[in-house]
Amino acid sequence: AQSVTQLDSQVPVFEEAPVELRCNYSSSVSVYLFWYVQYPNQGLQLLLKYLSGSTLVKGINGFEAEFNKSQTSFHLRKPSVHISDTAEYFCAVSPLGGTSYGKLTFGQGTILTVHP
């Protein structure tokens, strides 16, 4: 089975400051990793994903994430945030086998609030 832990439920930050949203996972099989963003009362949109290759992946809106296999982490970062980045962010894993194959497991979400 898989589990995803997002270490911060809420992250307040000032505009133009850097931000890191933390995600740790556990799995008995290899996984692919995803970050999604959700704006209020909307569905989720894919920000970025890690499948293989370089451990630093870049996504939309200036976000990037780094996969660390030894620490089973996939933290999301942005060097300078904007007011429009205020949203809830979800980390998810997709197992390459096992009973959860073909389904994503999501973390609890991190609400990012950017203040002017």
Added chain:
Amino acid sequence: DGGITQSPKYLFRKEGQNVTLSCEQNLNHDAMYWYRQDPGQGLRLIYYSQIVNDFQKGDIAEGYSVSREKKESFPLTVTSAQKNPTAFYLCASSIGFESTVIYGYTFGSGTRLTVV
């Protein structure tokens, strides 16, 4: 433009009544999913369908039912047996069940159900 349409966006029902949430996609995706979202709990899988006329229970299927008579449609019925039905419901799809591993999901914009 292809996408997933969930309707209605907001739904109010009296306790004890069944209610059906609509999910339609024109992406020609084989696999479809229903998730429930509650604050601080992330997304929890209710039901999923790999192909037409086939569906399986997810982690929290009690009190819910689904059908998949057409590839494009995957309606969710919230029955009176669901003890705490007030939540935000998200429908998602993927190209194919196995393709989910690589491509993740496309999400609808959600239905907020309030039971009074």
